[in-house]
Amino acid sequence: MPARSHSGLWRAALGFAGLALTGAGLLYPLAGVGLGQVAFHAAANGSILMHEGRAVGSMLVAQPFAADRYFQPRPSAAGYDPMALAGSNQARSHPALAERIEATRAQIAQRERVDPADVPADLLTQSGSGTDPHISPAAARIQVVRVAAARGMTPAQVQRVVDAQTEPPSLGVLGEARVNVLALNLALEASPAGRPHP
Structure with missing residues (x-):
């Protein structure tokens, strides 16, 4: 061959x-x-959310909100920067972590006018990515009074929007109920009762 x-x-x-x-x-x-x-x-x-014809963020990425009329997300060790995803990497025994959590607890308790013991853990701790877009229904609930006052709404009106934006556990059993902060704030902006009065 x-x-x-x-x-x-x-x-x-x-x-x-x-x-x-x-x-x-x-x-x-x-x-x-x-x-x-x-x-x-x-x-x-990218699960982009639109508001008044423009992209305002992603359902997958948290962003900070400063004004009282908005619900606040979890703290972020990455400064809410999706290009710098990171947790704090501090062990539970690290003194600086305990100090930061207590300082955050006092700040949130003062802002929301609640007892420090009532501040949910997810508003005190940073997620591993630093951009977790969700908070627990309890974390949303303690912000209702502040947001309602800033928007000229009743707490019951704001709570109804929170309830409508609360997502159940995935497939009914995986994880816990959660609220996407950006979607919640956009729903409030779209609500006639939640718009600023001229």
Whole structure:
């Protein structure tokens, strides 16, 4: 049997490389992008939230709110910067962590006019990513009175918006009920009762 020529081996190798690059480098990614756009359109595009025709953030990333008319998210060790995702990396035994938590507890208790013991843990602790967009229903509940006063609404009106924005555990059993802070604040902005009066 005659040995194959070197040119034949090169042709076979280059042909296989071309097929592999086209399949794995072009067709497979295009199929993945196409499937994502069809089956998970919002998530594939960053779960962007729109307000009055402009993008204001993502359902997946927390952002700070300063004004009293807005609900506040969890603290962030990353400064809410999605390019610098990080937790504090401090152990529970670290004295600086305990000091920061107590200072945050006192600040929130004063801002919300509640007993320091009533401040939920998720408003005191930073998430591992630093950009957790959710708070617990309890963390939203202690902010209702402040937000209602700033918006000229009743606490009951604001609580109804909170209840409507509360997400159940995933699949009914995974995790806990939660409230997306950005979605909640946008729902309040969209509420006729929550808009600023001229």
